[in-house]
Amino acid sequence: MYTAPPIETTDPTSSQAVKAQLRLREMILAGELPAGARIAELAIVEKLGVSRTPIRAALMRLEQEGLLEGLPSGGYGVRTFSERDVSDAIEMRGTVEGLAARLAAERGVEAPVLQEARACLEQIDIVLSQPALDDDAFLRYVTLNQKFHNLFCEMAGSPVITRELERVVRLPFASPSGFVVMQANSPQARDMLIVAQDQHRQVLDAIERREGARAEAIMREHSRLAQRNLREAVRSPDSGRMPGVRLIRG
Template identity: 70%
Template sequence: MYTEMSAQVRAQVRLRELILSGELPPGSRVAELAIVERLGVSRTPIRAALLRLEQEGLIESLPGGGYAVRSFSERDVSDAIELRGTVEGLVARTAAERGAPAEVLDEARAVLRDIDQVLARAALDDESFSRYVELNGRFHVLLGELAASPLLAREMERVASLPFASPSAFVIAQSNTPQARDMLIVAQDHHWQVLAAIEAREGSRAEALMREHSRIAQRNLRAVVQSQEHDRMPGVRLIRKRG
């Protein structure tokens, strides 16, 4: 069972990479047998990985069997980001109103201090952006734990798995822009403010801050889609431009 599950995870990760890198472009057919031959993994974990990627929304089942890589309208992605902001806002308000576990607050503060160290550099290289993505993801997971609600934490995880709705979905794509570091500094200020609001038991303020926090991702979405480099960016090619 453990070996089979590990094979499923590996297949899922590899398939996601093929899609986001453009090796499997939007509209291309993803046949189970072809993927088995390509990845050298048995059919059972491949089938499970394909089902998982369908749940994530990266592929869709075809009437005649098999799957196809999906593309997304700009509105699809915007709605997914808005949904994440709504759920995270609810989580932040719940954490503030119920009172967050002290040990989780301590861990969240430690993560934010680590992010402060990353952003203290005058210029951020690829390693710095990767480190930010790792820490940012950890902070958002801890936010789910602050509400002490397994149900809300699961909903946060589900929403973040929607295509391009994760907290750092557009960070790497924006890493080469002059405004990238400034945008991360603003996002980090939101992190500290929402944590302070939760500690102060200010539910409405905590919720409003997380809703506003998602607006940064909305701005990043617009910037990336409008960029002249849009078609060269891994993953972003799945997003259809308006018009």
């Protein structure tokens, strides 16, 4: 599953563009706009029932998000990604998060932030305590997992690191939960999330103990789970039915 970055909605006049962006993203990930296809602007205008101005704004945002690319002849096309592209993006996230973990451990973290992170992990424990996870449980995990990674980023106390992590997770499929929901189709789904949760606790423990090298190593290893999920998603017989995976070239 591709987890999109947050959409800015501070400008009330952009509401139509935001709605168009959400719908276009949905169409891309569902395959209604196939990988490599040129976007027919007029057809999108007719389909969504909005004017060309918000459609153009939505297309520009999706290009910034990485799902579309500008074409030499003008307009936009749906991007495709090699498996190596996605793997490199995940590796980059692991590297930056590893640095964030080391800095958090070396600089120290305020008690309220640590307490909030622990509370988040306790909520994840509750989700994973179920013997089998349904779709709602997986989506709950995704929400809490993202919250923990956001808090984790805050622990570094570095606007530079925060900015770079935000940039990295804008790369398609590189977010911490980029492939989590796909695990619902795997018999080992819950086991893999339990491993990830143990790594969450281990890195938080390393940060509290001010063990920078250990914290960094754990987060680098944490990204390896996403690499494994990528390989399994691409090679799964059901990959064609998984949102967004059809954009990845093997």
